[in-house]
Amino acid sequence: MRTDSGSGVDRRIPAAWPVIGGVLAIAGCIAFLAALLTGLAARAWQAYLVNFVFWAGLSFGAVLFSPVLNMANAAWGRPMKRLSEAFSWYLPVSFCLFWGLYAGRNLLFTWASGPAEGAFKQMWLRPWFVFARDGFGLAALTCLCLAYVSYSLKTDIQPALPGTGTKDGQAQGPPKAWRSQKNLSPIIGIVYAFVLSLVAFDLIMSLDPRWYSTLFGGYYFIGSFYSGLVSLYLLSFLSKDRTVLKEYLHARQFHDMGKLVMAFTLFTGYLFYTQFFVIWYGNIPEETRYLILRFRLPPWEHLGWVILAMILFIPFFTFLSRKAKTWKPAMTILCLIVLAGMWLERFIFVAPSLWHGPGIPLGWLEGLVTAGFLGMVMLSVGLFLRRMPLVPVSDPLFHKFLEEREERLRP
Amino acid sequence: MSDDQSLLAVFTYADDLARGLESLKATGCKIRHVFSPVHVEELEEATRIRRSPVPLFTLLGGILGGMSFVGLAVYAHLSFNLITSGKPILPFVPWIVVCFEGVILFSVIFSVVSWILGGRLPRLGLPKGYNASFSGLQFGVVVTCPFADRGRIQRLLEEAGAQEVRDAD
Numbered sequence: 001m002r003t004d005s006g007s008g009v010d011r012r013i014p015a016a017w018p019v020i021g022g023v024l025a026i027a028g029c030i031a032f033l034a035a036l037l038t039g040l041a042a043r044a045w046q047a048y049l050v051n052f053v054f055w056a057g058l059s060f061g062a063v064l065f066s067p068v069l070n071m072a073n074a075a076w077g078r079p080m081k082r083l084s085e086a087f088s089w090y091l092p093v094s095f096c097l098f099w100g101l102y103a104g105r106n107l108l109f110t111w112a113s114g115p116a117e118g119a120f121k122q123m124w125l126r127p128w129f130v131f132a133r134d135g136f137g138l139a140a141l142t143c144l145c146l147a148y149v150s151y152s153l154k155t156d157i158q159p160a161l162p163g164t165g166t167k168d169g170q171a172q173g174p175p176k177a178w179r180s181q182k183n184l185s186p187i188i189g190i191v192y193a194f195v196l197s198l199v200a201f202d203l204i205m206s207l208d209p210r211w212y213s214t215l216f217g218g219y220y221f222i223g224s225f226y227s228g229l230v231s232l233y234l235l236s237f238l239s240k241d242r243t244v245l246k247e248y249l250h251a252r253q254f255h256d257m258g259k260l261v262m263a264f265t266l267f268t269g270y271l272f273y274t275q276f277f278v279i280w281y282g283n284i285p286e287e288t289r290y291l292i293l294r295f296r297l298p299p300w301e302h303l304g305w306v307i308l309a310m311i312l313f314i315p316f317f318t319f320l321s322r323k324a325k326t327w328k329p330a331m332t333i334l335c336l337i338v339l340a341g342m343w344l345e346r347f348i349f350v351a352p353s354l355w356h357g358p359g360i361p362l363g364w365l366e367g368l369v370t371a372g373f374l375g376m377v378m379l380s381v382g383l384f385l386r387r388m389p390l391v392p393v394s395d396p397l398f399h400k401f402l403e404e405r406e407e408r409l410r411p
Numbered sequence: 412m413s414d415d416q417s418l419l420a421v422f423t424y425a426d427d428l429a430r431g432l433e434s435l436k437a438t439g440c441k442i443r444h445v446f447s448p449v450h451v452e453e454l455e456e457a458t459r460i461r462r463s464p465v466p467l468f469t470l471l472g473g474i475l476g477g478m479s480f481v482g483l484a485v486y487a488h489l490s491f492n493l494i495t496s497g498k499p500i501l502p503f504v505p506w507i508v509v510c511f512e513g514v515i516l517f518s519v520i521f522s523v524v525s526w527i528l529g530g531r532l533p534r535l536g537l538p539k540g541y542n543a544s545f546s547g548l549q550f551g552v553v554v555t556c557p558f559a560d561r562g563r564i565q566r567l568l569e570e571a572g573a574q575e576v577r578d579a580d
Contacts, residue, residue, distance in 0.1 A: 281504075
């Protein structure tokens with residue numbers, strides 16, 4: 001049985017987490033297949049696309065947290081490094097799920113069932129070209145993230161091997177694995193922005209091929225990073241009392257994480273407003289109708305404002321309190337509200353372009369498909385956290401974190 | 412004539428000072444001044460001093476600034492009553508920018524004014540016991556106690572980690 005170095009105890013997340021995840025995943029798969037066979041295929045694929053873009057973005061965003069800390073040379077969030085990396089095990093699953101969209105392309109994308117308008121769009125939105133470039137981008141980003149995580153785990157799993165930076169207890173300079181992590185970090189950041197922008201343009205914006213926003217890609221990848229940070233915040237609270245991380249995660253880390261999440265609350269709201277403002281000011285029909293459909297016309301008009309409250313106003317005012325940022329019940333509820341808001345935001349990007357029936361298509365089918373995706377994420381993250389060391393003991397920035405923790409406060 | 416005496420204790424570490432303050436509170440001595448070059452949350456909690464009014468002033472300034480700038484925009488637009496580019500006379504969407512600018516400007520002004528008023532600036536004299544190192548690398552506390560307790564209080568502060576304890580006068 002592997003133990004976490006430094007703690008001498010083996011305290012991992014409960015086995016129930018991946019088990020529950022597996023059950024939810026199976027339930028979601030059954031519901032999805034049942035819907036395909038019972039004449040609800042359009043709704044099933046719609047829910048599939050919403051969940052794909054939400055959970056893929058969230059997982060890439062959560063994994064990006066660790067490279068971002070490396071780029072900033074930040075030690076404060078080091079105890080959360082492994083929680084962030086745990087989402088990497090969902091990325092290959094997500095890549096496979098992406099190819100599932102190919103099967104449902106004719107029900108989702110107008111450009112898949114007939115040529116798009118305009119010469120450039122006809123070329124750009126050819127189905128094989130869309131899936132080839134997005135598949136290549138997602139594969140590249142997934143491979144980069146997995147390579148990064150494997151370098152991160154390498155020295156923690158086998159800390160005594162030659163070339164891992166220590167010999168007879170003496171430091172041997174920056175180990176190769178650490179140098180590789182540092183080198184990969186900015187590459188992952190750049191490829192993340194590029195690939196997620198591409199996914200946003202191809203899989204979400206193209207649902208309405210006449211509408212365009214140059215900021216949409218940026219809005220999607222920043223929103224995904226925001227979702228990733230919130231899910232990490234939630235995971236930190238949930239795993240703290242059950243694992244060895246209790247020794248390292250204290251009020252100070254949660255306070256810092258809360259400040260970071262608040263910054264991205266504001267940044268996401270800012271990006272929304274910059275898009276909204278430009279479209280409002282230009283007042284061009286091909287741009288405004290996208291917003292009018294979502295904010296002015298039934299059945300969507302109330303949902304748009306509810307989402308804005310869930311991802312901007314409620315978290316902003318809650319995060320103003322220092323105590324709230326470190327209080328587990330408040331933050332658990334808030335994180336769930338924000339994640340639900342971000343899911344609904346992806347939903348309102350996708351559904352109004354596809355759904356022309358009465359009412360909002362939110363029911364048992366969407367709930368079960370979402371539970372299926374949630375289950376796959378829980379299963380992947382749960383298995384990672386049960387099998388891998390939770391504390392990055394060989395990480396130089398983790399050592400810096402420990403030193404700073406021991407330092408006494410002086411001017 | 413009072414038999415009270417003021418002692419000045421000099422500390423290097425904030426946690427030592429916080430511990431010293433907690434010990435002093437148990438003795439019933441009066442803590443006159445606490446000097447710190449930086450804001451330390453633990454000291455605020457240990458001294459139980461009243462919360463700084465600066466954040467409240469900043470919030471009030473922000474609300475006032477946002478409202479007054481939007482009010483000014485409403486007044487100006489209603490005065491001219493012109494429809495521009497098909498937009499409504501009172502276009503609230505772009506006024507978020509105007510409101511934001513007002514919030515920031517008035518928040519800053521109110522913060523600075525509240526620092527000056529709250530700090531009772533300008534001060535012509537320095538508080539008893541103050542020296543320049545309390546604005547640099549050290550913390551200090553001035554405590555008043557009965558003359559008979561002087562030895563006990565001095566020991567207590569030294570045990571808490573004070574580098575030096577001397578008369579403040």
